Amino acid sequence: MRSGGSFTGEDGAACVSDQDALARAGNGDQEALALLYDRHAAAMLRLAHRFMSDSEDAQDLVHDVFLEAWQRAGTYEMARGSVRAWLLLRVRSRALDRLRHARMRRATAHDVADYTSPQPAPVPSGEADGARARELLASLPAAQRQAIELSYFSGLTCREIAARCGVAEGTVKARISRAVARLRIALQAGSAADT
Amino acid sequence: MDNALIVEYLLGQLPEPEARVVEDRLRRDAGWARECAATADALAGIAYADPAPRPGEGLRERVLGSVAGAQRFDGFARRLARLFDVDEARALKLARRAAKGPGWGWLPYHSRGVHVLPVRCGPALAGARGVLVHLARGTNLPRHRHGGTEQMLILDGYACENRQRVVAPGDLVVSEQGSEHQFEILQDAPCLFACTLAGGIDWLADTHAAHG
Numbered sequence: 001m002r003s004g005g006s007f008t009g010e011d012g013a014a015c016v017s018d019q020d021a022l023a024r025a026g027n028g029d030q031e032a033l034a035l036l037y038d039r040h041a042a043a044m045l046r047l048a049h050r051f052m053s054d055s056e057d058a059q060d061l062v063h064d065v066f067l068e069a070w071q072r073a074g075t076y077e078m079a080r081g082s083v084r085a086w087l088l089l090r091v092r093s094r095a096l097d098r099l100r101h102a103r104m105r106r107a108t109a110h111d112v113a114d115y116t117s118p119q120p121a122p123v124p125s126g127e128a129d130g131a132r133a134r135e136l137l138a139s140l141p142a143a144q145r146q147a148i149e150l151s152y153f154s155g156l157t158c159r160e161i162a163a164r165c166g167v168a169e170g171t172v173k174a175r176i177s178r179a180v181a182r183l184r185i186a187l188q189a190g191s192a193a194d195t
Numbered sequence: 196m197d198n199a200l201i202v203e204y205l206l207g208q209l210p211e212p213e214a215r216v217v218e219d220r221l222r223r224d225a226g227w228a229r230e231c232a233a234t235a236d237a238l239a240g241i242a243y244a245d246p247a248p249r250p251g252e253g254l255r256e257r258v259l260g261s262v263a264g265a266q267r268f269d270g271f272a273r274r275l276a277r278l279f280d281v282d283e284a285r286a287l288k289l290a291r292r293a294a295k296g297p298g299w300g301w302l303p304y305h306s307r308g309v310h311v312l313p314v315r316c317g318p319a320l321a322g323a324r325g326v327l328v329h330l331a332r333g334t335n336l337p338r339h340r341h342g343g344t345e346q347m348l349i350l351d352g353y354a355c356e357n358r359q360r361v362v363a364p365g366d367l368v369v370s371e372q373g374s375e376h377q378f379e380i381l382q383d384a385p386c387l388f389a390c391t392l393a394g395g396i397d398w399l400a401d402t403h404a405a406h407g
Contacts, residue, residue: 030259037258041250047242056273059254063270064365066258071364072353079228080221081235088239093207094363101369133243151206152241158208176206177199184237 018083026073033070040084041066044091046130050153051095061098065090096155136186144179147172201231205238265294268350271365271389278348278367278389279325280317289314289327293350293387297329305398308334316391323393330378330386338377343394345370352386354378375399 016035024032041062048058068090069076076086137145146165150156158176162169203209204217221228261270268290276286292300297310304311314325323343330336330352347368354362357376362368370376372394380386 030262033262034255034259037255041254041258043242045248045250045254046245049248050242050245055248058248059250059257060274060365062250063254063258063261064363067261067270067364070262079225079232081232082239085232085235085239088242089205089235092242094366096207097360098366101367130243130246133240137241137244148241151208152238155207158203173199173203177202180202180234180237181198183240184233187237187240188233 019078022069022073022076022083025070033066036069036083036087037066040087043084044087047088047091048095051092051099061091061095065094068094092152092155100155132187136183139186140179140182144175144182147175148179148183151176198230198234201227201234202238205231205235265291268293268387271348271350274348274365274367275389278346278391279314280319281315289389290350293327293329293389296385301329304328305396306334306337309336314389320391320393323391325389325391328388328390330380332380332383332385334386335380336378338375338399340375340397340399341370341372341392341394342396343372343392345393345396346391348389350387350389352384353381354386355381 016032018036018039021032021035025036044062044065045058048061049055052058052061065087069087076083080086081089137149140148143165147161150161150164151158156164158169158172161172165172200209200217204214209217221231257270260266261268269287272283272286272290275281275289276283279286279289281289292312297312301310301312303309308331310329310331312327312329314327316323316325327350328347336354345368347370349362349364349366349368351364353364356362356368356378358379361381362378368376378386
């Protein structure tokens with residue numbers, strides 16, 4: 001792990017952890033921010049596109065979250081998860097916030113009410129993480145998958161999902177909890193197999 | 196340990212008071228923090244489920260340009276153009292002007308530490324006023340009521356609207372006619388936003404006369 005100097009150069013950036021890069025970005029190091037962009041922008045944009053129908057709005061959202069990372073790096077707590085998880089949660093949170101306020105302005109909820117699980121699009125080559133995530137989601141029991149997708153991608157509360165699915169709120173909570181537990185085990189097993 | 200509670204916390208499903216209880220527990224309990232970290236990583240994995248679009252040309256440059264110097268608001272030019280109904284070249288000039296901070300052409304506004312730069316809006320906003328608003332550090336925007344629709348695009352700084360919603364650069368705050376709000380700056384730093392107003396403003400927190 002490097003403690004000073006530039007990230008670029010013949011020894012590259014591979015030895016710099018995301019945590020170090022974020023800390024340095026928070027101290028005004030633009031190369032560190034560039035490193036985080038190169039590592040995570042594609043995943044953030046992928047998620048932003050899931051929420052924002054307009055491509056430029058999705059890119060604006062990613063832009064804004066990187067700006068937030070730059071200005072508020074100090075709010076990241078390593079003990080609560082990886083930098084990747086933090087960035088993706090910020091994308092999700094801010095996307096839902098924007099959609100929620102836009103919806104309040106329109107005073108309709110059609111984009112949530114009309115939610116259906118999207119058809120998977122053709123898989124680009126080299127998308128190992130994406131393929132694994134799709135495989136894991138597909139492997140979940142249908143009710144669990146529906147609950148986690150409605151919660152994660154549509155921002156519905158457990159109560160709203162329960163009403164929509166015609167089950168008890170506690171059932172929804174249990175489904176989401178089990179789904180996350182299964183994903184966690186599978187992703188950890190996948191990570192162990194990669195190393 | 197309540198795993199379901201941690202999942203709900205990470206998904207943003209908990210009401211604010213319960214979320215604070217979880218945050219307090221996470222600070223005190225290493226086991227909870229580990230559980231939270233592992234769950235957050237699992238949830239991050241879901242984000243990969245869709246095919247990855249290619250970042251648009253220039254996004255990387257836009258992000259890196261937004262963190263330094265005279266071009267730091269260039270990344271908002273498209274949204275400024277949309278807000279003020281002006282072309283992007285003019286919006287870019289406004290962004291560069293905003294980056295310089297209050298100076299020539301800026302006017303003192305209602306409260307001490309608040310300056311505005313009037314902006315000539317496009318035809319779609321006929322009858323509305325456009326302004327860039329700069330709040331010096333330590334300044335708040337007191338409670339006020341809108342005589343018409345107001346749209347605010349946050350360019351710099353973090354503020355809390357009505358002690359509830361935290362707004363950050365890039366957020367758009369739309370207030371309808373008759374609505375009220377106030378802003379408190381969250382960090383010891385200035386706040387800058389672009390704003391269109393379709394009507395006057397009544398200040399409610401003190402005895403200043405209405406503007407508009």
